[in-house]
Amino acid sequence: MGNKVYVGNLPWSIDDAKLKELFASCGEITEAIVIKNKYSGRSKGFGFVTFADDASASKAVAEVNGKSVEGREIKVTEARPLEPRDGDRRSEEPAEEASESEEESEE
Secondary structure (H helix, E strand, O other): OOOEEEEEOOOOOOOHHHHHHHHHHHOOEEEEEEEEOOOOOOEEEEEEEEEOOHHHHHHHHHHHOOOEEOOEEOEEEEOOOOOOOOOOHHHOOOOOOOOHHHHHHHO
């Protein structure tokens, strides 16, 4: 297991500091971040916590997953890399310029 966990179904009132506080008993935290809408600044209801070691992350999943926080049952799992989605422009290769050989063959 990696040292980063995904935390979902967070109440809107949870900020980075409260997220870090929620997981403090599991081990040393190097980063705790709540993902926010880039325009409104409002929480998207999920975040990530990065621990100093894998054992702390495993402990967090075991102890905090399913815990009720402000009336919401939060979900804690190992964080996975973002997978490209169909139609996602960020995953597309940039258009290649016509090569010199193609330009010469057109003349």
